[in-house]
Amino acid sequence: MVLSVPTIDISALRASNDVSEKSKVIQQIGDACEQWGFFYVVNHGVDLDLVEKATTLGKLFFHMPKEIKDKVARSENNFQGFSDSELTKQKVDWKQVFDFTPELPGGSLAESSMGVHGRNQWPDIPEFQDTMEKYLKSMQILAKSLFCAVLETLNAGMDCKNFIESSCFPGNEETSVCRLNFYPKCPDPALHLGVGPHSDPAILTVLLQDSAVCSLQVQRDGKFYDIPPVKDSFVINIGDMMQAWSNGKYRGPVHQVLANHDSDRFSLPYFLAPAYSCIVEPLGVKEEEKKYKKIHWGHFRKARYEGDFADRGEEIQVSHFEM
Numbered sequence: 001m002v003l004s005v006p007t008i009d010i011s012a013l014r015a016s017n018d019v020s021e022k023s024k025v026i027q028q029i030g031d032a033c034e035q036w037g038f039f040y041v042v043n044h045g046v047d048l049d050l051v052e053k054a055t056t057l058g059k060l061f062f063h064m065p066k067e068i069k070d071k072v073a074r075s076e077n078n079f080q081g082f083s084d085s086e087l088t089k090q091k092v093d094w095k096q097v098f099d100f101t102p103e104l105p106g107g108s109l110a111e112s113s114m115g116v117h118g119r120n121q122w123p124d125i126p127e128f129q130d131t132m133e134k135y136l137k138s139m140q141i142l143a144k145s146l147f148c149a150v151l152e153t154l155n156a157g158m159d160c161k162n163f164i165e166s167s168c169f170p171g172n173e174e175t176s177v178c179r180l181n182f183y184p185k186c187p188d189p190a191l192h193l194g195v196g197p198h199s200d201p202a203i204l205t206v207l208l209q210d211s212a213v214c215s216l217q218v219q220r221d222g223k224f225y226d227i228p229p230v231k232d233s234f235v236i237n238i239g240d241m242m243q244a245w246s247n248g249k250y251r252g253p254v255h256q257v258l259a260n261h262d263s264d265r266f267s268l269p270y271f272l273a274p275a276y277s278c279i280v281e282p283l284g285v286k287e288e289e290k291k292y293k294k295i296h297w298g299h300f301r302k303a304r305y306e307g308d309f310a311d312r313g314e315e316i317q318v319s320h321f322e323m
Helices: 011-015 019-035 048-062 066-072 128-153 160-168 240-245 297-309
Strands: 007-009 038-042 081-083 096-100 177-183 193-198 204-208 216-220 223-226 234-238 255-258 265-272
Touching: 007 019, 011 019, 011 128, 019 038, 019 128, 048 096, 048 128, 048 177, 048 265, 066 081, 066 096, 128 160, 128 177, 128 204, 128 234, 128 240, 128 265, 240 297
Parallel strands: 007 038
Antiparallel strands: 038 234, 081 096, 096 177, 177 265, 193 255, 204 234, 204 265, 216 223, 216 255
16 A cells, blocks of 8 residues: 655755745645655755766675675774664664765764764775765755755744754764665565664655665554655655654654565665764753653764664664653
């Protein structure tokens, strides 16, 4: 069954001087966040040739021999690179990943990285690093534009752009992650999931889906519904930190990825995340109305990564910070 999440043309966010058109788009985004937690964006301004090139190089990497991929394997102290053993809520996913991030500004790494950030590791593939860095930059622009729009919908009485620059990404520091996902064919999809049910920990996710395989599902009213690929779109979903900032008005939706018997699947998500030092708490509400305690993003991110990397008991969730 297909869940009819909204498709939003966001061209007015980046190109229009018409305040009413921008306001209309922002309202559509707010409605989608509140009702679904998921929506598609089209006319997003991302270079489609760059998208295709990143996809092609990503698939090339995953089809290389494992011993080559293991040369850029991530570790307990460096979450950047390749992994084929990631866990979701203590269960190994049927997937392979390759993570890379914006470089942190000089001097801040040792002080604020919580011991897990590490450094990007790049495979020896022509144009790979350059392409992925360009793709990451395009995601930063798109994701921050959407983040600002979501903040506008909260009517928290603040300068959203200033809040983003000073409170979320001071000194241009951010901990966002760009990920290449590869889901190999699975001999028995009934026994495995590409990714188990979860919500994303950060602010919001910008996902490029595989155009040929429908495996992404979102939970609504206790049932999972398909989110099929839409040509030239990105899928956006709310994360845990946005849930806390919105005081629960917007929920980080639980979603999963099915394994597939007949086809491999490739996807390219970008997880917008603030500086390690960022403190997340409900915006624009009185103290007695707050539903969430303050969340130190660096500690939250470290705990979630440790849960992804190794089975260390219950994985940290935003629900642990509910009042």
